Amino acid sequence: MIEISNLCKSYGAAPVLHDVSLSLPRGGITSLIGPNGAGKSTLLSLIARLIAPDSGSVTVDGLDVTRAPGPVLARRLAILRQENHLVARLTVRELVGFGRFPHSAGRLTPQDRAAIDRALDYLELAPLADRFIDQLSGGQRQRAFVAMVLAQDTDYLLLDEPLNNLDMKHAQAMMRLLASAARELGKTVILVLHDINFASCHSDRIVAMRQGRIFAAGTPAQIVTPDLLGELYEMQIAVREIDGQRIALFYG
Amino acid sequence: MSRLAAAVALTAGLALASLFVGMSHVSLRGILAGQELDWLVLVESRLPRMLALLLSGASMAIAGLLTQIVIRNRFVEPANTGTMESAGLGLLVMTLVAPGAPVIAKMAAGAGFAMAGTALFLAILRRVPLRDPMLVPLVGILLSGVIYAGTAFVAYRFDLIQTVLAWTQGDLSGVLRGRYELLWLGAAMAALAWLAADRFTVAGLGRDIASSLGLAHGRVVALGLAIVALVTAVVVVTVGMIPFLGLIVPNIVSLALGDNMRRAVPWVAVSGAALVLACDILGRVIRAPYEVPLGTVLGVLGSGVFLVLILRSRDRAA
Numbered sequence: 057m058i059e060i061s062n063l064c065k066s067y068g069a070a071p072v073l074h075d076v077s078l079s080l081p082r083g084g085i086t087s088l089i090g091p092n093g094a095g096k097s098t099l100l101s102l103i104a105r106l107i108a109p110d111s112g113s114v115t116v117d118g119l120d121v122t123r124a125p126g127p128v129l130a131r132r133l134a135i136l137r138q139e140n141h142l143v144a145r146l147t148v149r150e151l152v153g154f155g156r157f158p159h160s161a162g163r164l165t166p167q168d169r170a171a172i173d174r175a176l177d178y179l180e181l182a183p184l185a186d187r188f189i190d191q192l193s194g195g196q197r198q199r200a201f202v203a204m205v206l207a208q209d210t211d212y213l214l215l216d217e218p219l220n221n222l223d224m225k226h227a228q229a230m231m232r233l234l235a236s237a238a239r240e241l242g243k244t245v246i247l248v249l250h251d252i253n254f255a256s257c258h259s260d261r262i263v264a265m266r267q268g269r270i271f272a273a274g275t276p277a278q279i280v281t282p283d284l285l286g287e288l289y290e291m292q293i294a295v296r297e298i299d300g301q302r303i304a305l306f307y308g
Numbered sequence: 309m310s311r312l313a314a315a316v317a318l319t320a321g322l323a324l325a326s327l328f329v330g331m332s333h334v335s336l337r338g339i340l341a342g343q344e345l346d347w348l349v350l351v352e353s354r355l356p357r358m359l360a361l362l363l364s365g366a367s368m369a370i371a372g373l374l375t376q377i378v379i380r381n382r383f384v385e386p387a388n389t390g391t392m393e394s395a396g397l398g399l400l401v402m403t404l405v406a407p408g409a410p411v412i413a414k415m416a417a418g419a420g421f422a423m424a425g426t427a428l429f430l431a432i433l434r435r436v437p438l439r440d441p442m443l444v445p446l447v448g449i450l451l452s453g454v455i456y457a458g459t460a461f462v463a464y465r466f467d468l469i470q471t472v473l474a475w476t477q478g479d480l481s482g483v484l485r486g487r488y489e490l491l492w493l494g495a496a497m498a499a500l501a502w503l504a505a506d507r508f509t510v511a512g513l514g515r516d517i518a519s520s521l522g523l524a525h526g527r528v529v530a531l532g533l534a535i536v537a538l539v540t541a542v543v544v545v546t547v548g549m550i551p552f553l554g555l556i557v558p559n560i561v562s563l564a565l566g567d568n569m570r571r572a573v574p575w576v577a578v579s580g581a582a583l584v585l586a587c588d589i590l591g592r593v594i595r596a597p598y599e600v601p602l603g604t605v606l607g608v609l610g611s612g613v614f615l616v617l618i619l620r621s622r623d624r625a626a
Contacts, residue, residue, distance in 0.1 A: 130522025162506030
């Protein structure tokens with residue numbers, strides 16, 4: 057359970073989050089959607105203690121994220137941000153192996169190795185395991201980073217636009233993978249997504265944000281409606297139900 | 309592993325050769341026969357010089373790797389981050405303030421100044437966000453130039469230019485028994501970097517990923533730079549500045565092996581030692597009976613290799 061209360065954050069004079077309160081139960085996939093600059097990524101970074109709030113608090117299973125020791129939190133919660141620029145040349149297996157750092161502090165046990173192999177298989181990276189990251193395509197690199205946070209084996213998984221750089225096939229595979237991680241492994245997955253149809257088809261909950269506030273939160277059926285999306289994005293969006301899934305139409 | 313053994317054997321060969329190159333004649337036969345003069349030169353001069361080369365080469369190369377990992381830039385080393393020049397300034401200040409201080413106190417002051425210089429460099433980088441990674445070493449070279457100019461000015465005023473030159477010019481001709489042992493401390497620091505290798509590699513993944521993995525990123529970066537400052541100060545006070553070593557050795561090892569520090573450190577140490585041994589031997593034979601200082605040989609060789617590395621990285625980026 058993640059409890060966010062009265063969170064405020066501004067960068068210089070520009071406020072990014074205004075008094076955000078939200079509670080996210082354990083399990084399932086929660087997608088954060090909303091226009092650019094709504095504060096989605098900032099909220100995700102605050103939950104993962106990558107940045108410090110101006111005021112307000114975040115607790116993860118009762119742990120205050122700004123006070124909990126780094127290694128303790130790192131065994132419960134993992135985050136992957138959008139831009140991951142590596143200067144160091146590491147192989148895919150080495151990078152994924154560092155996902156085990158909170159557990160092993162570098163000395164990999166057989167369990168660690170098994171977790172690394174599982175994560176590599178999950179993301180179909182086994183054939184590329186011994187390649188250097190700088191020899192991979194953008195999409196392969198993105199999958200390697202996701203494999204790293206998966207190997208971290210935390211209850212909470214926070215991903216900022218994990219579908220970036222992925223083609224349709226791998227975007228779909230990524231969403232299915234995250235859904236199965238939530239369903240089968242009981243993980244709580246929180247995503248920032250730009251593609252509202254992926255959010256609609258795979259989420260258990262959608263949190264819509266706008267101008268630094270929570271605009272609406274609920275199930276896909278409650279959020280993916282022409283009125284709500286139209287107001288959220290300030291454009292006309294039609295919604296059709298196709299094969300039991302609510303699809304937003306905004307391409308025409 | 310066997311390739312590393314071969315590299316160690318090559319370095320040992322160079323180290324052995326280093327014992328028998330120089331003005332005074334030392335021969336294996338003389339040593340075996342117990343000739344007094346041969347033994348004297350060996351123990352008082354050649355052996356200390358060889359050990360000084362091994363220790364400074366290995367620890368400076370590791371310091372370069374560590375700098376690159378924690379600053380997250382391929383093209384930095386203590387010589388272009390303000391670290392080395394600040395260490396020289398610290399030594400000068402100690403010479404002025406406490407001329408009689410033991411060399412370890414001078415070294416400590418040098419390390420303190422080196423830390424402060426690196427911190428200044430990082431503060432500048434934070435204020436001037438640079439799009440091109442190549443600009444980072446450029447800023448460092450400018451800062452180093454300013455610090456060196458200040459050092460030279462003060463030294464000139466107090467008639468200490470000779471002393472400063474001894475630090476800026478990496479030169480091992482003056483290494484004798486009793487004048488190099490501080491380098492063991494530098495090597496111990498570099499070994500510490502190996503022990504904490506995983507932490508540094510994780511810190512090198514960037515602040516966000518390192519924090520997500522539970523690492524106190526700022527503290528680990530500070531520890532890394534403290535090790536670099538200490539190693540640099542030790543090397544500057546005993547043999548003088550050795551340019552390019554910390555730059556080219558880690559980059560070449562990285563091309564072959566990658567940057568997982570735990571794996572790279574032994575290679576970087578061995579290659580660094582081999583490179584300075586080779587350059588020092590070259591400097592001793594190239595215009596014998598005179599010596600070309602190690603710093604000069606490495607400056608010529610290193611700048612050439614550095615150019616190739618830059619051009620390569622441009623090709624890869626394009």
